[in-house]
Every structure is written in structure tokens, then in C-alpha cells.
Amino acid sequence: MLRKLVLALVLGMCAAQPARAELFGSTDSQKLVSEGHALQAAGKYKEALDKFEAARKLSPDASSPLSAAAYLLQTLVPGLPDDAAAKARQQAEGLARAALKLAANDPLAAEVLRMQDDPSATPAYKANDAAAKAYAEGEVLFHQGQYEAARAKYRAAQLADPKFSSAFLMEGDTYFMEKNWIAAEMLFHKTTQVDPQNAQAWRFLADTQARLGNRAGLEQAALQAVAVQPSQMPSWERLAAVAKIDGKPLTRLQLVRLASVTQDAKTGKATITMAAEFKDAKVEANSDYAVWLAYAVAQANALGAAAKEKRTLSPFALEQAGWSTALKVAAELQENGAPPLASPALLALRGLKSPADVEAAILLLMYRESYRPEFEAWKKAHPDGIREFVTAHRLMP
Incomplete structure (x- = not known):
């Protein structure tokens, strides 16, 4: 009985239509958002955006008018010319981030950012015309x-x-x-x-x-x-x-990558780019910088080795190479008394003790659709792997 009572208390976290004030605002505002969704479903996008804007004015502290507008714009991106698509994408991102500042758990805003971060996701099923x-x-x-x-x-x-x-x-x-x-x-x-x-x-x-x-x-x-x-x-x-x-x-986890690697298609040369916040950082004084640099260098080395051997490195293998080295460096820095890590995400990842844990963390907490082959293989090999990882580490993306 107690379980059911506790369950009832947390329903707001997982209801299809959650009734949280920071999401939806006033009743009149919610009504306008619903009207906007109806107009969007009818293909009346300008009218829908007008409804969302009217809802925002009624409830400026509610996130749903912003996230609804963001999602509408994001869904239009694939069918727009390049210039218009870029503008719509930028507007959608801005609205989604603004929505998340008002309600960090706004699911529609989070979905917009996910769609932008991983545009290679499998498209939805296309029904016949009727x-x-x-x-x-x-x-x-x-x-x-x-x-x-x-x-x-x-x-x-x-x-x-x-x-x-x-x-x-x-x-x-x-x-x-x-x-x-x-x-x-x-x-x-x-x-x-x-x-x-x-x-x-x-x-x-x-x-x-x-x-x-x-x-x-x-x-x-x-x-x-x-x-x-x-x-x-x-x-x-x-x-x-x-x-x-x-x-x-x-x-x-809320991981934000602070280093990236690009490879020249003709020469095979890898170029490392570090986040602006590391502009004047020194490895010996900034452990976060050291870990991210190790991540990037490991990826650059992996790309270079693959290029020499004339083989293709999958996106997952590249990510795995980066984190395998980065987390070893993080552990060594701790053992040697280096300055403590500042990033909660890096601190959480440093707690992963085995290659299997690192593999699961990449697939579950840093997923990209390009990891799909490895993810499907992992699920087949670990039928209860998601539950086991979550139980052991209590982490979510």
C-alpha cells in the first residue's frame, strides 16, 4: 500500500500530460498551447506560433509555450532551404534552451536539443496517404x-x-x-x-x-x-x-564535450580543438583540461592509426578510444595528488572501474545514432544490461 502511495506522489515525473505549473502555466495559457498544437497538426504553422506566443505572454514563467514553438520550428527544418533551415534551427535551439531555464525537466525542449545534437536519428515511419x-x-x-x-x-x-x-x-x-x-x-x-x-x-x-x-x-x-x-x-x-x-x-551526467577532433579527408591529418575555457589552461594546474586533452589526443592517435592501416574507425570505436584513455588519466591524476576535477560529469565518469562499464556508459549516457550497430550487439550480449548499469551507477544522461 505504501508503495502505491509513493508511486502516486511521483506520477508527475512520468505522466504523458504532466501538470507541473513551471511547464504549463495558467489554464488559459494551457488552452492556447493546445490550440496551437491543433493548428500545427492542421499544417497552419504561422497561426500555431501565434498561439504559442500568446500563451507565453499569459504565462511568461511557463516553459511549454517556448518548447512547443521550438519543437514546431525543429520539425520544419528538414523541408526548408539551407538558409531558412539554419535560421529555424537556431531559433528552435534558443527557444528550447530558454524553456529549460524555466523548467529543467521540460521533455519537449530536451527532445529538440536531442534532435539537433543527433540529426542522424532514424526517421519516423511514413504512413500511406490515406x-x-x-x-x-x-x-x-x-x-x-x-x-x-x-x-x-x-x-x-x-x-x-x-x-x-x-x-x-x-x-x-x-x-x-x-x-x-x-x-x-x-x-x-x-x-x-x-x-x-x-x-x-x-x-x-x-x-x-x-x-x-x-x-x-x-x-x-x-x-x-x-x-x-x-x-x-x-x-x-x-x-x-x-x-x-x-x-x-x-x-x-549532463556531459558537455570540451574537446573535439576533426580529420582531413584527403591527408588523414587530425586536428584537435579545445573549448575556449581552456585557452590559458596548463595541464599540471587544471585536471579537467588534462583529461579532455587526453581524450582528444587519444582520438587523434586512433584516427591516425586507422588512416595508416587504410581502415575505417566507427564513431563508437573513436569515442571508446577517447574515454578509455581519458579515464585512465583521470585516475592517475587522482593517485598522484593533482588538483581535483571540477566537472561533476568527469567525477562521475571517473568512478567507472572497468572497460565494460566505460562501454555501457558511452552507449547509454552519450548515445548517438551512429553507435547503433554496437548498441544492438551490446543489448544482445547483455539482455539486462541497462538495468544492471543503472543499478550499479545511478546515472542518467
Whole structure:
């Protein structure tokens, strides 16, 4: 009984429609944001942005008007000319970062930054024209709160294209909005069967398990969501909810790379770039600088060796080379009494004691879609690897 009570207290962390004031603001502001989503679903982007701006003016301390506008702009980027795309991307980033300053847990803002950081992510399933049309009509009705009418459209989309998992997902979401948890659970289960790689379906399923007081179901669905794509923060938020229930909260790594390496395609020469904050830093006086320099040098050496041998180094192998060396240097600096590390992220990573832990940390906490082959192989070799890593280290991206 106590478990269920604690579970109820943390539902706000993982609900599909979380009711946090710092996210949504006033009732009138929320209504304007919903109207904006309906206009966006109807392809009326300028009108949608106007609604989001009106919502922002009503609730300047709420993040959702900003993140909604950011997400709209980001979704338009792929279809725009280069100059317009660059401008829209920049605007989306600015709005997303502003939203996160207001609410650090805004899932839509986090998703915008993830989309920008890793644009190589697998594109969404493209439904046939009939299904897409019915679905778009359903979206308009959904955001107008006409859930029964929306369901009819989503079901029409399912019939037109049985592989279109979003149509099943959104039918389930209409039930979720009506607090019909059992019906929602059934549809979300169905969505995961239609497309097991639909991370949002696993997250929404986790939300219904939370509403039903099923802690084990919440955890399992959250793990599945992370397993689909570890870079999606909303999935980790569900796992964080489980950790909070257990009294063992997760710590955000929030890693920002302060060194990078580029390779000339013709000569094979690698060039190291360090963050501006290290401009006047010295290795012996700044341990963070020493670790990041070791990271970059190791990557440059790995690229050079691969070029000499005329072989291709995968993005994951390159990242692994960098961190394997960087964390060894971090441990040696500690042993030799060097100045302490300042970065909480580096301090957390220094606690990884084995190559296996480093491998898992890169795949789970620093994921890029280019790591997909290694990630799928890792999951196959470690069926319970995500749970084991999280239990051992209590870290999330």
C-alpha cells in the first residue's frame, strides 16, 4: 500500500500530460498551447506560433509555450532551404534552451536539443496517404479535446495502414486523457506490438502502469523505452521515477564535450580543438583540461592509426578510444595528488572501474545514432544490461 502511495506522489515525473505549473502555466495559457498544437497538426504553422506566443505572454514563467514553438520550428527544418533551415534551427535551439531555464525537466525542449545534437536519428515511419490524412484530422480533433471523434479518425488511419503505430498510440492517448487507464494500457501494448521501436509507446505504457500502481510494469516499460533510443530524455525520466520510488535517485551526467577532433579527408591529418575555457589552461594546474586533452589526443592517435592501416574507425570505436584513455588519466591524476576535477560529469565518469562499464556508459549516457550497430550487439550480449548499469551507477544522461 505504501508503495502505491509513493508511486502516486511521483506520477508527475512520468505522466504523458504532466501538470507541473513551471511547464504549463495558467489554464488559459494551457488552452492556447493546445490550440496551437491543433493548428500545427492542421499544417497552419504561422497561426500555431501565434498561439504559442500568446500563451507565453499569459504565462511568461511557463516553459511549454517556448518548447512547443521550438519543437514546431525543429520539425520544419528538414523541408526548408539551407538558409531558412539554419535560421529555424537556431531559433528552435534558443527557444528550447530558454524553456529549460524555466523548467529543467521540460521533455519537449530536451527532445529538440536531442534532435539537433543527433540529426542522424532514424526517421519516423511514413504512413500511406490515406492513413496520414485520417491521422492528421484526428490530431486536430485530439488537441481540441474531441476525443471520441479523434478516435474514429485514428481507427480509420489504422485500417488504412496497419503498420502505422502512431495511430494506435494516439487512440490510446485519447483514453489516457479520459483517465481510462485500462483501455489506454491495451492500446499502448498494441502499439508496442505494431512497432517495438516506438519509444513513445513504451513511455506512454509506463505512464499507464504508474497510474495503475504497477511499479514493476512502470520499470519494465521505461527500460524498454531507453533500449529503443538511449538519447531520449523522457524515457530516462520514467526510470528516474522508479529510482525515486526505491529511494535511490539517479544523477544526471549532463556531459558537455570540451574537446573535439576533426580529420582531413584527403591527408588523414587530425586536428584537435579545445573549448575556449581552456585557452590559458596548463595541464599540471587544471585536471579537467588534462583529461579532455587526453581524450582528444587519444582520438587523434586512433584516427591516425586507422588512416595508416587504410581502415575505417566507427564513431563508437573513436569515442571508446577517447574515454578509455581519458579515464585512465583521470585516475592517475587522482593517485598522484593533482588538483581535483571540477566537472561533476568527469567525477562521475571517473568512478567507472572497468572497460565494460566505460562501454555501457558511452552507449547509454552519450548515445548517438551512429553507435547503433554496437548498441544492438551490446543489448544482445547483455539482455539486462541497462538495468544492471543503472543499478550499479545511478546515472542518467
